[in-house]
Amino acid sequence: MKNSPSKTNAPDDTRALEDLPAFLRRCRERLDPTVLGLSGHRRRTPGLRREEVAQRANASVTWYTWLEQGREGTPSADMLDRLSQALLLSPDEREHLFLLAQQRPPAIGRAPVEPSMAKLQAVLDSLRGAAAFIKNHRWDVLAWNEGALAVLTDYAAMPPEQRNILEILFCRPEPRERMQTWETDAHAAVAAFRRDVARVGAGDEVQPMINSLLSRSECFRRFWDVGAVASLADGRKVAMLPRVGRIILDYNAFDVEGAPHLSMVVYNPVSDSDRAALDAAISVFRSAG
CATH class of the missing domain: 1.10.260.40 (lambda repressor-like DNA-binding domains)
Structure with a gap:
């Protein structure tokens, strides 16, 4: 026109x-x-x-x-x-x-060109005293460090199509067993996911995944129907790890420069005892491999 x-x-x-x-x-x-x-x-x-x-x-x-x-x-x-x-x-x-x-930037859209995953992986690997990963707007986990494998999920052992945070959170038993505040954390995750999808205008793209979760998880359906929207830029995770025990981690999420559809999430131990728990979890993970 x-x-x-x-x-x-x-x-x-x-x-x-x-x-x-x-x-x-x-x-x-x-x-x-x-x-x-x-x-x-x-x-x-x-x-x-x-x-x-x-x-x-x-x-x-x-x-x-x-x-x-x-x-x-x-x-x-x-x-x-x-x-x-x-x-x-x-x-x-x-x-x-x-x-x-x-007097304002354009609405955020998905970047047409992916940043160098090799460089992002190098950043993750440098975070030796933390657990960290890179996720996209679908909440697929694309890269991770050893700490993330030890205290979060062994993403490397999964096929790429299963490395989705919501899929793991709602359709696998391990998170409920490990996370001491699973209900609160899962509800917050759904609200943050809704916000992330809207920010990059990916509603049509992720709708099949949402429909699948709605059909398979009553808890996801309940949280999704609430309609909450919230940021998950920082927070605290409390977990019970096999052969290690309780660990408390504070996390922060950061947008990847030039790729607003990607974010890096970093989990840092809260105390010396939590740092020791992270080291122990990494040792257990290595011995199991």
Whole structure:
């Protein structure tokens, strides 16, 4: 649909719109028209013409001209996405465009390119005094360190399709046996999962998994139907480990830079006795292997 001009400037938008025109011009002028299949002849200025950008973004020429002149109001998120594609912006430039135009970053989406898992694995392996793993927006565990195998779950022994935190939490007996506050922790996990899915817009993708859990776990169904949404950025885990005993771990979750669909969760022992319990659990795990 074409955008028609409208004068909807708000007074508090003036400062941002003063910078937006210069950014749009710079991005337009750096593009090579011949690379985009356009003629390079008879051009008085470098880059694309305004009408060419407007056509690539499916916008009216008048609307885009006004925007580049600082005479148009705040563009919609959809239009900013179309401009990002038309101007071949990088992810960082796209975010900058949103900040200039709307004074906020774009909605978080799943990264099209995965970060280096080898580098993330190296970070996990360096956390020798902690249990840590990387999970995605589906809560699939993608990487882990030895501490995680010893005190959480032996992910390495599972097929990749079974390394899902909710699957393990609700459909396997070990978590209930080990976690001393399983009911509270499981309820919080469901609320955090709902939030994570919404943040990256992955509802359609994960719906089959949700349906499967709803059909197989009465507890998951009960917690899901509550509809709670919450962050699980930090907290405390209390567990009873075979041949080791009680261990208390404080955890923190961190987004992976450049990949908002991934997060690293790190569990640190609370006290010296908990550090000793972690070391003992790792020894037990090694001996069993």
